[in-house]
Amino acid sequence: MRSEPVGWYHPGLVTSPQPPQAPLAERLLAGDKGALARLITWAENADARFADVMRALHPRVGRAWRVGVTGPPGAGKSTLVNEFARYERATKRSLGILAVDPSSPFTGGALLGDRIRMEERTTDPGIYIRSMASRGSHGGLARAAVDACDAMDAFGIEEILLETVGVGQAEYDIVAATDTVLVVLCPGAGDGIQAMKAGILEVADVLVVNKADLAGADRLVLDLEEAVHIREHTKKRPDGAWSVPVVAVSAGKGEHLDLLAGHVARHRAWLEEGRLAAVRRSKRLAHVRQVVEERLDEALWTRGGLAERAGALLDGGRAPYDVVETLVAAILAGDVSSRGAPKP
Amino acid sequence: MNDQKIRVLVAKPGLDGHDRGAKTVASVLRDHGMEVIYTGLHQTPEMIAEAAQQEDVDVVGLSILSGAHMSLFPRVRDELVKRGLGDVLLIGGGIIPGDDVTKLESQGFAKLFGPGTNTEEIAKYVIAEMARRRAATGGRR
Ligand SMILES: Nc1nc2c(ncn2[C@@H]2O[C@H](COP(=O)(O)OP(=O)(O)O)[C@@H](O)[C@H]2O)c(=O)[nH]1
Ligand SMILES: [Mg+2]
Numbered sequence: 001m002r003s004e005p006v007g008w009y010h011p012g013l014v015t016s017p018q019p020p021q022a023p024l025a026e027r028l029l030a031g032d033k034g035a036l037a038r039l040i041t042w043a044e045n046a047d048a049r050f051a052d053v054m055r056a057l058h059p060r061v062g063r064a065w066r067v068g069v070t071g072p073p074g075a076g077k078s079t080l081v082n083e084f085a086r087y088e089r090a091t092k093r094s095l096g097i098l099a100v101d102p103s104s105p106f107t108g109g110a111l112l113g114d115r116i117r118m119e120e121r122t123t124d125p126g127i128y129i130r131s132m133a134s135r136g137s138h139g140g141l142a143r144a145a146v147d148a149c150d151a152m153d154a155f156g157i158e159e160i161l162l163e164t165v166g167v168g169q170a171e172y173d174i175v176a177a178t179d180t181v182l183v184v185l186c187p188g189a190g191d192g193i194q195a196m197k198a199g200i201l202e203v204a205d206v207l208v209v210n211k212a213d214l215a216g217a218d219r220l221v222l223d224l225e226e227a228v229h230i231r232e233h234t235k236k237r238p239d240g241a242w243s244v245p246v247v248a249v250s251a252g253k254g255e256h257l258d259l260l261a262g263h264v265a266r267h268r269a270w271l272e273e274g275r276l277a278a279v280r281r282s283k284r285l286a287h288v289r290q291v292v293e294e295r296l297d298e299a300l301w302t303r304g305g306l307a308e309r310a311g312a313l314l315d316g317g318r319a320p321y322d323v324v325e326t327l328v329a330a331i332l333a334g335d336v337s338s339r340g341a342p343k344p
Numbered sequence: 345m346n347d348q349k350i351r352v353l354v355a356k357p358g359l360d361g362h363d364r365g366a367k368t369v370a371s372v373l374r375d376h377g378m379e380v381i382y383t384g385l386h387q388t389p390e391m392i393a394e395a396a397q398q399e400d401v402d403v404v405g406l407s408i409l410s411g412a413h414m415s416l417f418p419r420v421r422d423e424l425v426k427r428g429l430g431d432v433l434l435i436g437g438g439i440i441p442g443d444d445v446t447k448l449e450s451q452g453f454a455k456l457f458g459p460g461t462n463t464e465e466i467a468k469y470v471i472a473e474m475a476r477r478r479a480a481t482g483g484r485r
Contacts (some may be wrong), residue, residue: 034428037400041485045348108349109374115395116384122391122398129398133349133379 025053028155033128036155040130043147046140046294050147057154062280064096064153065268068175070166070203071184076210078117080184080251081161085121087257092159096152097121097129100145100164100174108135114163128157134170142173143290149178176203177283179276180267182260184208185224187216201227204244206263212248212256221248242270304336348483350378350474352403355392356385357416366407369437372463373405376471389416393423396432402485403470408438413448421452433473437461 027035042050054061067084069077078099085095099114110133121127132148134141149160162178164171175181183204201207207228209221224246232243245263249256271279300306306327313323330336354370356363363385370380381399383391396404406413406420417436424432436448437457445456454473457466 034397034400037398038485041351041400103379104374107375107377109377110379111370111374112379112381113384115381119384119387119391122383122394123388129395131379131381131399135349 024049025056028053028057031156036128036151037130039151040132040148043151044132044135044144046144050151054147054150054154060154060156061150062153064149064157064160065180066149066153066160066162066178067264068178068181068203069161069163069184070171070175070181071186071208073165075184075186076251077163077165077184078114080182080208080210080249081114081163082118082121083251083254083257084260085118085127085161086254087261088159089124089126092126094126094157094159095128096149096155096157096160097127098132098145098148098152098160098162099129100132100134100141100162100171102165103133103135110134128152128155140294141170142177143287143294145174146177146287146290172203177287179271179280180264181205182208182264184210185220186211187214187220201231205242205267206260207244207246208260209246209248210251212250213253217248221246240273242267300331300336306331306336348478348485350403350470351399351401352378352380352405352470353392353396353399353401354380354382354405354407355387355395355420356383356407357387357389357392357420358408358410358412359386360408360410361385363407365409365437369405369407369463369466372467373470376467378403378467378470389419389423392420393427393429396424396429397427401432402474403433403435405466405470406434406436406438408436408440411439413438413440414444417448417453418451425452433470433477435466435470437466 022030024035024039028039039050039053041047042053069081071077081097081099085097088095097118099112099118101110101112101114103110112131112133114131115122115129118129121129130148132145135144145162145164149162152160160178162174164174166172166175166183181203183201183206185207186209201224207224209217209224211217228244228246232241247256247259247263249260251257309330310323310327313326314320318326352370352373354366354373356366367382370382373380381395381401383395387395392404392406404420404424406417408416413436421434424430424434430452434453435455435457436453437459439459440448440456445458448456455469
């Protein structure tokens, strides 16, 4: 039997049913949204306590369906997420929304405004919304986003909607970690050809043309259908391969969300026909690799003194690839300690 | 590796018709390296506290011009406390007379900024106050 967090769907209990001094995992299992929020903060900060909490909750992870929503700025992703969440709530007890926006590379600050379009969902006791700044370095964003989804999953949330602006590799990596990826385009702003150039079509499980109420939407649907057809018929594909549907919706008017939900459900059913375990395994592997890379970078480069060694070698006039060879050889020979000073 | 940012919720309670001031403050705080969540106009105290909890912010900044601060500000504070968020740095700004400033500052508001306040001053205050608080608690949340 699945053990669900008590209190999650009781409006009176969702706030702070446990005294704040109770251990975080306990509060989380009791359905305390504040505990979930803090756990996600630890994930964002790469705080070691995140791993401690998640170790105990590991068996609970893997039940939520994760939907990635990406596309150019202004396509209507936040509006769509809001409407989709409303639609899905008719059948789902709980939803989580993670909205990722870029940090300024200059100041490190971020203005996170996606909640403006989701305000009707703010006080729904069955919905948890979190804004996340990309903080972008070393793909740490994808790591933090996956960790945040795992936290929501462990909390007992049934479906997670993850919004990112589809511009860079980091954002691409994030949605690639979800189960079903929606690429949202709209007439005018992101025409089909541009989108293909940017490579975001590669990651789509469902192509969504939003703002179907605007002129040019029909044209965009046709262009995308053609692009999908060409892609799916130029190379040999395994039997039963997923064919990417194109669906026109108007999130602003709340129209055709049922069609979109149908495609998401169909994609899920397709994955659950014996494909899901392998797909999720490869995504989990990518996540573990990401964390390993982050840890090694921190342990060797920063704490292990590799940064200083590299600097000294460069200052001594060595060619960059020479420096690389020397450092990699030193690492593989066990000649670098993560405890600080290099071994003699 | 523990890089904590200052997370701020900038919110507009009540029926004010425009939010230029709140948006300006939000972008200035952003330019000072903070992560600022902005939620738009017409927020109820419940919505503000709910968002503050879900976003796990360090700071809540309220902006109001309608004159309803004495009814709305304390209600926001109550809703925060109800959710165990009494330790959030709570600040406010708008057209608030001196007497009201004194009252609110005795009711859990750390600081209130008048209409002529230089936005840089707000950013500097938040940074200094958060540094002080983090030093006092060992910086761990
Ligand atoms: N005409 C029309 N406008 C829409 C629709 N959906 C969203 N918008 C508008 O598009 C703009 C950008 O929406 P937003 O959800 O913030 O886009 P995001 O940047 O992709 O998250 C807003 O002004 C929305 O009101 C729609 O279905 N039709
Ligand atoms: Mg958005």
